[in-house]
Amino acid sequence: IKKIAVLTSGGDSPGMNAAIRSVVRTCAYHKIECVGVYRGYEGLIEGDFKEMNARSVRGIINKGGTILKSARSKEFRTVEGRQKAHEALKKAGVEGLVVIGGDGSFTGALIFNQEFGFPVMGIPGTIDNDIFGTSHTLGFDTALNTVVEAIDKIRDTASSHNRLFFIEVMGRDVGHIALNAGIAGGAEEILIPEEDLGLDRLVDSLNKSRTSGKSSSIVIVAEGDKIGKNIFELKDYVDQNMEGYDVRVSVLGHMQRGGAPSCFDRVLASRMGVKAVESMLGGETNFMVGLMNGKMLLTPLDKAIKGKTKINLELLRVSDIMST
Ligand code: F6P
Numbered sequence: 001i002k003k004i005a006v007l008t009s010g011g012d013s014p015g016m017n018a019a020i021r022s023v024v025r026t027c028a029y030h031k032i033e034c035v036g037v038y039r040g041y042e043g044l045i046e047g048d049f050k051e052m053n054a055r056s057v058r059g060i061i062n063k064g065g066t067i068l069k070s071a072r073s074k075e076f077r078t079v080e081g082r083q084k085a086h087e088a089l090k091k092a093g094v095e096g097l098v099v100i101g102g103d104g105s106f107t108g109a110l111i112f113n114q115e116f117g118f119p120v121m122g123i124p125g126t127i128d129n130d131i132f133g134t135s136h137t138l139g140f141d142t143a144l145n146t147v148v149e150a151i152d153k154i155r156d157t158a159s160s161h162n163r164l165f166f167i168e169v170m171g172r173d174v175g176h177i178a179l180n181a182g183i184a185g186g187a188e189e190i191l192i193p194e195e196d197l198g199l200d201r202l203v204d205s206l207n208k209s210r211t212s213g214k215s216s217s218i219v220i221v222a223e224g225d226k227i228g229k230n231i232f233e234l235k236d237y238v239d240q241n242m243e244g245y246d247v248r249v250s251v252l253g254h255m256q257r258g259g260a261p262s263c264f265d266r267v268l269a270s271r272m273g274v275k276a277v278e279s280m281l282g283g284e285t286n287f288m289v290g291l292m293n294g295k296m297l298l299t300p301l302d303k304a305i306k307g308k309t310k311i312n313l314e315l316l317r318v319s320d321i322m323s324t
Pocket of ligand 1: 127
């Protein structure tokens with residue numbers, strides 16, 4: 001392989017820029033050419049490429065978002081779209097593709113490889129941490145820190161006004177952000193899709209903590225949780241079934257995806273970029289790089305997509321004990 005392309009696809013996450021930088025610089029180190037693809041698979045189809053060298057990625061390790069921009073491409077889901085992308089890559093002399101993104105992006109990469117035999121390698125970039133084969137996806141740690149900072153701020157108001165706050169956090173269908181940030185933010189309850197607490201038990205538990213002397217409470221609600229599906233209805237229900245609390249809702253939204261990546265995410269991104277490029281140069285294809293027990297390892301892309309990440313049950317128990 002003499003030329004590698006790198007793109008970011010799907011929702012942006014902090015650390016994507018650090019990963020782009022790492023891919024580009026690892027290519028430079030091994031004297032391989034590198035091109036950046038703008039707007040994910042959209043740009044791949046249109047041949048929107050830019051030659052990149054070690055200096056093109058200066059000053060971005062600390063920046064959130066992605067300098068290559070990102071998109072969720074409908075056209076790449078069609079054979080015609082992928083055909084065009086393949087032609088654009090061939091025309092540019094590219095022989096390998098590094099995709100930084102989530103499971104949707106990896107599904108596209110895998111199909112592309114199956115159709116054209118084109119070497120692909122994935123770097124997991126999403127705040128949701130919902131990808132099998134890595135203990136941490138890029139951006140997860142930063143998002144957690146952002147959420148905990150927000151919870152700390154909301155707590156000031158909660159305790160000053162004796163309020164109960166429902167705080168909705170992102171995570172799509174999984175509760176990794178909610179569970180970890182909930183423990184770190186000292187939440188009373190954490191509602192996640194993986195565990196069905198039920199409305200009555202929630203109200204019961206909140207009532208108990210109220211009578212045990214707590215004057216304010218924070219409940220973290222994962223956006224994918226079933227009873228919290230509509231957080232405003234949840235608030236109304238609790239309002240009607242509880243005495244003594246002034247109840248408020250705060251939906252954190254996209255602020256969770258932005259900001260400078262944490263030290264952890266910068267180091268992870270740097271390691272992942274090196275591993276992705278060097279694995280490709282060593283002839284590996286169709287893998288995702290991941291962090292497991294402190295080590296970089298490769299997981300076949302199809303496993304990374306299909307495998308389920310599991311909520312750490314120990315964390316659930318810790319959270320229960322902490323809200324005593
Ligand atoms: O996958 C990242 C994520 O931020 C999820 O947590 C969230 O459900 C979704 O993307 C939001 O997507 P969009 O930015 O398209 O609204």
